[in-house]
Amino acid sequence: MNQASIETGSALAIAPFATTLAKNKISLTRDKTTTLQINIGFLCNQNCRHCHVEAGPKSDKIMDAQTADAVADFAEAGGFSTADITGGAPEMNPNLSHLIEKLAPSVSKIIVRSNLTAISNGKWDGLMEIFQEHKVTITASLPSLNKSQTDAQRGSGVYEKSLAVLKKLNGEGYGIEGTGLELNFVSNPAGAFLPPSQASLETRFRSDLKRKFGIKFNNLYTFANAPLGRFETWLKDSGAYGKYMDRLVREFNPCSVGGLMCRYLVSISWEGYLYDCDFNLACDLPLAGRKIHVSEMTGPPAPGSPIVVGDHCYTCCAGAGFT
Amino acid sequence: METYYDPKDLPKFGEIGKDAPELAKKFFEYYNAVFAEGELTEREKSLIALGVAHAVQCPYCIDAYTQACLEKGSNTEEMTEAVHVAAAIRGGASLIHGLQMRKVSDKLSL
Numbered sequence: 023m024n025q026a027s028i029e030t031g032s033a034l035a036i037a038p039f040a041t042t043l044a045k046n047k048i049s050l051t052r053d054k055t056t057t058l059q060i061n062i063g064f065l066c067n068q069n070c071r072h073c074h075v076e077a078g079p080k081s082d083k084i085m086d087a088q089t090a091d092a093v094a095d096f097a098e099a100g101g102f103s104t105a106d107i108t109g110g111a112p113e114m115n116p117n118l119s120h121l122i123e124k125l126a127p128s129v130s131k132i133i134v135r136s137n138l139t140a141i142s143n144g145k146w147d148g149l150m151e152i153f154q155e156h157k158v159t160i161t162a163s164l165p166s167l168n169k170s171q172t173d174a175q176r177g178s179g180v181y182e183k184s185l186a187v188l189k190k191l192n193g194e195g196y197g198i199e200g201t202g203l204e205l206n207f208v209s210n211p212a213g214a215f216l217p218p219s220q221a222s223l224e225t226r227f228r229s230d231l232k233r234k235f236g237i238k239f240n241n242l243y244t245f246a247n248a249p250l251g252r253f254e255t256w257l258k259d260s261g262a263y264g265k266y267m268d269r270l271v272r273e274f275n276p277c278s279v280g281g282l283m284c285r286y287l288v289s290i291s292w293e294g295y296l297y298d299c300d301f302n303l304a305c306d307l308p309l310a311g312r313k314i315h316v317s318e319m320t321g322p323p324a325p326g327s328p329i330v331v332g333d334h335c336y337t338c339c340a341g342a343g344f345t
Numbered sequence: 346m347e348t349y350y351d352p353k354d355l356p357k358f359g360e361i362g363k364d365a366p367e368l369a370k371k372f373f374e375y376y377n378a379v380f381a382e383g384e385l386t387e388r389e390k391s392l393i394a395l396g397v398a399h400a401v402q403c404p405y406c407i408d409a410y411t412q413a414c415l416e417k418g419s420n421t422e423e424m425t426e427a428v429h430v431a432a433a434i435r436g437g438a439s440l441i442h443g444l445q446m447r448k449v450s451d452k453l454s455l
């Protein structure tokens with residue numbers, strides 16, 4: 023190990039992801055694209071330490087109304103079934119309501135990714151009305167049922183605030199059977215380790231949240247942290263990068279490739295450019311290797327077209343796969 | 346500096362089967378069966394393993410089961426409590442032998 027690799031904890035020789043695919047005789051190509059993921063900007067009230075897009079309160083990278091309209095036109099032309107709105111904190115983009123209203127006639131499901139704290143910052147009334155009207159699914163980040171782990175990842179006080187907002191969401195009908203208002207969780211590990219199995223964590227979240235706080239929800243999804251953005255910086259600064267990458271590579275599961283999200287979704291950046299997924303967006307690896315603006319698109323990318331990959335793709339193919 | 350313990354040896358555990366493959370196969374099959382979800386969850390078993398790792402003071406097991414506990418969804422508070430369970434049993438086991446000492450002493454003393 024040389025001096026530089028000791029300092030960053032960098033992995034010794036990691037086989038490039040493309041080489042691993044080739045060795046396993048896998049060609050990663052698109053299936054039918056059914057989900058339109060829209061990253062409406064990197065403005066966020068939080069500064070989470072694992073954030074792969076390095077969102078934060080000072081970012082001025084947010085989608086404007088004109089781009090939002092172009093995205094909605096693409097949704098109409100593209101025959102997508104789902105629109106998945108992410109960020110940053112989507113609630114902080116003043117065009118969010120407008121975008122939801124324009125997307126609603128074109129897709130059967132709209133998801134908004136929420137960090138649970140941005141929505142409580144004076145945005146509640148206006149947004150809740152629109153969310154309920156269009157039966158928007160809220161996919162909320164909650165890494166752990168433990169205060170220290172949650173606050174270590176997302177910032178001091180976030181755990182308590184999140185629980186308060188979850189109770190309020192239940193009060194509005196979110197996560198409650200029969201209302202059609204879906205409340206899901208995404209749990210990312212609070213460190214350089216892989217998440218538990220989705221089923222076991224969902225069972226524990228369901229029983230503990232109900233028993234301790236009376237909180238209900240629909241589904242929980244676990245995701246591994248991608249070695250990108252702020253998480254990559256932390257991995258390197260803490261010397262954990264090499265061990266983490268080695269772990270991801272060792273856990274490579276060829277069977278996970280068929281179900282990868284990038285086969286079924288296309289991501290659009292705040293500026294309106296297309297990517298195969300939000301991780302490629304974070305490290306600026308555009309779809310088909312060149313910047314294509316949403317306004318140039320007449321339909322979704324064709325099935326069979328190749329997907330751009332990088333070493334962060336090991337994250338989605340580890341173990342049972344996280345996608 | 347050379348040391349008896351090297352973290353890089355941990356992933357090589359399987360190499361123990363080189364000169365006794367049948368025994369290793371039996372051991373690892375048994376090992377994997379022990380840690381599979383049963384009446385106890387995998388998470389609970391990892392916490393027990395972490396406690397035992399501290400009782401037997403095995404640095405390999407402490408490394409492996411700290412990671413395993415985190416990956417099964419446990420947190421540092423729970424893991425610290427598991428280590429205290431190991432410490433209490435170890436401490437208690439020493440202390441209860443004090444009764445032997447007292448019996449022997451009683452026999453020997455006026």
Ligand code: SF4
Nearest residue numbers: 066070073077110137
């Ligand atoms: S992870 Fe989400 S909530 Fe946290 S800083 Fe990034 S965008 Fe904001």
